[in-house]
Amino acid sequence: MDLPGARGALSAAVISTLTSAGGTPAAAVEVAGHAIRRSPDVLLDDDVQLALFVLDELFYRGFSDVADEWEWDPGLLAVRAVLEEAFESALRERVVVPGGIRAERGAIADALFAMTAPGPGPSVARHVAKRATLEQLREFLIHRSVYQLKEADPHTWAIPRLEGRAKAALVEIQADEYGGGAPDRMHAELFARTMRGAGLDSRYGAYVEQVPAVTLAAVNVMSLFGLHRRWRGAVAGHLAAFEMTSSMPNRLYGDGFRRHGFGADTTWYFDEHVEADAVHEQIAGRELAGGLAEQEPELAPDILFGAASGLLLDDLVACHVLPAWKSGRTSLRVP
Amino acid sequence: MTGRSDDDVTSRRDRTRPTIVTCPDGPILVRGDVQIVDDMGSIVPRRRTTVALCRCGASTIKPYCDGTHKAIGFSAP
Numbered sequence: 150m151d152l153p154g155a156r157g158a159l160s161a162a163v164i165s166t167l168t169s170a171g172g173t174p175a176a177a178v179e180v181a182g183h184a185i186r187r188s189p190d191v192l193l194d195d196d197v198q199l200a201l202f203v204l205d206e207l208f209y210r211g212f213s214d215v216a217d218e219w220e221w222d223p224g225l226l227a228v229r230a231v232l233e234e235a236f237e238s239a240l241r242e243r244v245v246v247p248g249g250i251r252a253e254r255g256a257i258a259d260a261l262f263a264m265t266a267p268g269p270g271p272s273v274a275r276h277v278a279k280r281a282t283l284e285q286l287r288e289f290l291i292h293r294s295v296y297q298l299k300e301a302d303p304h305t306w307a308i309p310r311l312e313g314r315a316k317a318a319l320v321e322i323q324a325d326e327y328g329g330g331a332p333d334r335m336h337a338e339l340f341a342r343t344m345r346g347a348g349l350d351s352r353y354g355a356y357v358e359q360v361p362a363v364t365l366a367a368v369n370v371m372s373l374f375g376l377h378r379r380w381r382g383a384v385a386g387h388l389a390a391f392e393m394t395s396s397m398p399n400r401l402y403g404d405g406f407r408r409h410g411f412g413a414d415t416t417w418y419f420d421e422h423v424e425a426d427a428v429h430e431q432i433a434g435r436e437l438a439g440g441l442a443e444q445e446p447e448l449a450p451d452i453l454f455g456a457a458s459g460l461l462l463d464d465l466v467a468c469h470v471l472p473a474w475k476s477g478r479t480s481l482r483v484p
Numbered sequence: 485m486t487g488r489s490d491d492d493v494t495s496r497r498d499r500t501r502p503t504i505v506t507c508p509d510g511p512i513l514v515r516g517d518v519q520i521v522d523d524m525g526s527i528v529p530r531r532r533t534t535v536a537l538c539r540c541g542a543s544t545i546k547p548y549c550d551g552t553h554k555a556i557g558f559s560a561p
């Protein structure tokens with residue numbers, strides 16, 4: 150993908166470093182610290198979230214015309230550490246983690262199912278099913294594309310950090326996410342197909358420029374957990390919460406696209422997830438998260454924190470998108 | 485002939501031996517070499533290695549589970 154345009158002094162410093170010949174300027178860490186101090190809310194800060202997104206992307210597919218060596222550049226890693234620390238404390242301040250949960254398989258799975266229980270409140274899925282305009286359906290896909298075109302990748306990083314039952318469970322889920330060996334059935338590829346069906350550009354990263362900070366933050370939290378071994382518990386919890394809040398919403402997403410006359414080829418991605426994630430949520434809750442809590446009981450709070458962080462960011466995305474749509478505005482960035 | 489021992493053959497067979505797991509208040513997970521057949525004897529397409537069969541009766545994609553058991557508060561006997 151192409152490097153996105155800067156959204157402030159920090160992302161400008163990161164982006165210009167990546168296109169320069171020299172190393173990271175020593176001042177970059179100070180620029181990062183300054184950006185954090187003056188930010189009212191790093192979760193919704195375009196400059197901070199874009200900078201973090203760009204630094205993380207070096208570990209996925211990278212950017213065209215940016216040297217691969219930047220991935221492990223000590224200067225950039227130092228900048229990333231400043232941003233991650235601020236990101237983590239913002240999450241710690243906001244996230245509500247249920248207390249008194251035993252590090253036992255059934256107790257962890259029950260806690261995760263309780264945290265993700267469907268509520269009656271306003272939801273993006275219900276809006277998509279019943280009311281969304283064609284333009285809003287496209288916006289919905291654009292927001293989701295930033296993650297869905299690399300679906301499953303951040304959680305995959307945890308595989309070598311797990312063992313036994315929890316590892317087998319994660320591999321079982323991820324193998325299904327990656328199409329069970331068939332490239333055209335990979336979930337990321339099914340999503341690309343849906344985008345093309347809706348008349349959108351399905352190339353990786355094509356819409357990063359258009360999504361707001363909160364959409365980037367929802368992806369960045371997965372990279373934060375996936376890139377650090379110490380966050381393996383959070384990866385398990387995040388994935389479990391993701392799977393547990395997927396089957397029913399995906400049925401509603403599919404309904405929204407059918408309502409606008411799209412056929413089975415375009416709704417395949419959603420239909421696939423109604424069935425797949427009803428399987429994945431069981432494996433993720435009991436075998437992966439529950440299994441890991443029994444293997445490493447000290448990770449139980451991280452498992453719940455990972456789940457709660459994902460749910461918080463989902464809520465923040467909904468709080469951004471729904472009011473915009475209800476008042477007839479775009480939920481995308483207006484340059 | 486290969487030099488494979490009986491032990492290897494047994495463990496290979498074990499790997500595809502079907503397992504059925506009942507999830508508390510949820511579906512039945514089926515793994516392994518099992519054919520799912522409907523009332524009329526026709527084979528139900530199976531698109532993944534591990535499938536979840538609906539146990540609550542409320543799924544919209546029966547015989548598979550679609551998570552509806554959570555919305556109806558299904559409690560397994």
Ligand code: FES
Nearest residue numbers: 538539540549553
């Ligand atoms: S058991 Fe899940 S929908 Fe019936």
Ligand SMILES: [Fe+2]
Nearest residue numbers: 300326336422
């Ligand atoms: Fe998926």
Ligand SMILES: [Fe+2]
Nearest residue numbers: 392425426429
């Ligand atoms: Fe899934």
